[in-house]
Amino acid sequence: MQAMRFNFRTLCRNAAERGGQMQRRLLDALEARHTVKTLPEFGIERAAQLAGCTANHIRNLETRGDLPQPRLVDAGSIQRRIYNYNEVNRLRAAIGKRPSRPAGASCxxxxxxxxxxxxxxxxxxxxxxxxxxxxxxxxxxxxxxxxxxxxxxxxxxxxxxxxxxxxxxxxxxxxxxxxxxxxxxxxxxxxxxxxxxxxxxxxxxxxxxxxxxxxxxxxxxxxxxxxxxxxxxxxxxxxxxxxxxxxxxxxxxxxxxxxxxxxxxxxxxxxxxxxxxxxxxxxxxxxxxxxxxxxxxxxxxxxxxxxxxxxxxxxxxxxxxxxxxxxxxxxxxxxxxxxxxxxxxxxxxxxxxxxxxxxxxxxxxxxxxxxxxxxxxxxxxxxxxxxxxxxxxxxxxxxxxx
CATH class of the missing domain: 3.40.50.300 (P-loop containing nucleotide triphosphate hydrolases)
Structure with missing residues (x-):
């Protein structure tokens, strides 16, 4: 009886096909867990500290319409302003404090x-x-x-x-x-x-x-x-x-x-x-x-x-x-x-x-x-x-x- 010759190429092709099926099952499972990422949120005092201004200055800018109205969350009997890092950067831009590379300098x-x-x-x-x-x-x-x-x-x-x-x-x-x-x-x-x-x-x-x-x-x-x-x-x-x-x-x-x-x-x-x-x-x-x-x-x-x-x-x-x-x-x-x-x-x-x-x-x-x-x-x-x-x-x- 003649021994069967090991065909490495065929093995790889079959393994790739089976692996592709496995991958599709894994991706279906991953997709169910795939969520949109968000940034941490904090109050107006922390936002002011990061932006380099006072909380009152932020309130005044929002009141005048120079900044969008803040997001609010209920905190007991009051509503609390909340911000994230993206909103702090918009605040920095509004007050002229957003950093950038100097004029004449490259990335x-x-x-x-x-x-x-x-x-x-x-x-x-x-x-x-x-x-x-x-x-x-x-x-x-x-x-x-x-x-x-x-x-x-x-x-x-x-x-x-x-x-x-x-x-x-x-x-x-x-x-x-x-x-x-x-x-x-x-x-x-x-x-x-x-x-x-x-x-x-x-x-x-x-x-x-x-x-x-x-x-x-x-x-x-x-x-x-x-x-x-x-x-x-x-x-x-x-x-x-x-x-x-x-x-x-x-x-x-x-x-x-x-x-x-x-x-x-x-x-x-x-x-x-x-x-x-x-x-x-x-x-x-x-x-x-x-x-x-x-x-x-x-x-x-x-x-x-x-x-x-x-x-x-x-x-x-x-x-x-x-x-x-x-x-x-x-x-x-x-x-x-x-x-x-x-x-x-x-x-x-x-x-x-x-x-x-x-x-x-x-x-x-x-x-x-x-x-x-x-x-x-x-x-x-x-x-x-x-x-x-x-x-x-x-x-x-x-x-x-x-």
Whole structure:
């Protein structure tokens, strides 16, 4: 009796068909749970604090019709005004206190990058983008990680809500201007998203093909995201990019697109060792694409920091090697982040603490400290660009007069 030959191709085709049926059943279940995301609500005192004015000033603007009438909820015998972050930003605009990049400065592209996974790249890129939106900036978050965790945090179910063209692939493989078609609005009015899907993994393979390296129209594969994001700069104050935990074409494109790189490191020995290789790779990228790359600052952010003796010793080692690159604020381990993430929410989106109020307040203070320091680095890039523009203008006038 002749033994049957194992046909791997047939096995894969059958498995794909059965998997497709399974996927449709899962998507039906997910669709039933798919809800529209909202922002937390708070009273007029908190709104005034965020906007930088008094509660009476808000009431006067609403009475005069300079602001829409507030939403009201019953609170016992009185009605209480309620607001969210979107309404605070409209208030800031009405009183001339909404921030933006300075005149003469370009959009800053902030990339969270590291070769290792599990270092809180997605957590930090998500919270930094939402922090910027909370503060009133116009922000684009680019999810360049096929795992699409940041995309899911905005309520999108990639295989249900997204289709071909709803990610970075067309902009990297067809035309830079196509990136605009991938932009999605979110429940944060000043925060847009370019989502990711698992199919984005194909991009790494596609851009690695020999014919792509010879494509003079689109340019070298590692710098195409830079060119695509340049077409969006007028729309946003800052662009934030989340990257995959690997060194492929998606990560290379993100690095080449950055003005500011934030490198999260967990203060453990393996992570410290990987940072050395990371810097060597960055040097090689700069040597190959020096004209295209415009990284003006790199910051190292220590994440998942605990109080153990080993961690403190490792921090001392990192500080000795990279001292001037380290952010002074650190991200510690916090249960509040873990609990909110399990509900597909960020710390900035939850109405009530998942644990104690003190734990929640510490988590907010820690995130605000880190995010404000990264924003300060972006502001310094803006300031330097404005000063360079002024100096260039003065040099031109002096040359013309002579």
């Amino acid at each position: 800053v592209r902030v990339v969270f990058s590291n070769l290792k996974g599990g270092v809180a790249k997605t957590t930090m890129s998500l919270h930094f983008a939402q922090y910027l939106a909370r503060e009133g900036y116009r922000v684009l978050l680019v999810d360049a990680d096929p795992q699409a965790t940041a995309t899911g945090a905005f309520g999108f179910i990639p295989d249900l809500d997204l289709s071909d063209g709803d990610d970075l692939f067309p902009a990297l493989a067809e035309a830079p201007s196509l990136i605009a078609q991938a932009i999605k609005r979110t429940h944060w009015e000043s925060l847009d998203l370019i989502p990711a899907r698992l199919a984005l993994q194909y991009t790494d393979w596609r851009l690695s093909q020999p014919e792509e390296r010879q494509n003079e129209t689109l340019g070298p594969p590692p710098v195409r995201l830079h060119r695509a994001l340049k077409t969006l700069e007028d729309r946003y104050d800052l662009i934030v990019v989340d990257t995959p935990p690997s060194l492929g074409m998606l990560s290379l494109n993100a690095i080449a697109a950055a003005n500011l790189i934030v490198m999260p490191i967990v203060p453990h020995m393996y992570d410290i060792s990987s940072s050395v290789q990371y810097f060597r790779i960055l040097e090689q990228i700069c040597a190959l694409y020096e004209r295209e790359i415009n990284v003006q600052r790199l910051c190292i952010l220590l994440t998942k920091v605990d109080g153990s003796t080993e961690t403190l010793n490792n921090i001392a080692v990192i500080n000795g090697a990279y001292g001037e690159l380290l952010l002074s604020n650190r991200m510690g381990l916090t249960k509040e982040l873990q609990k909110s993430a399990s509900d597909q929410l960020s710390i900035y989106e939850i109405d009530q603490p998942r644990g104690s109020r003190d734990t929640y307040n510490r988590a907010i203070m820690m995130l605000d400290g880190v995010n404000s320091e990264i924003l300060l680095a972006a502001r310094q890039i803006w300031q330097q660009e404005v000063l360079s523009g002024i100096e260039a203008g003065e040099s031109h006038r002096v040359g013309a007069s002579s």
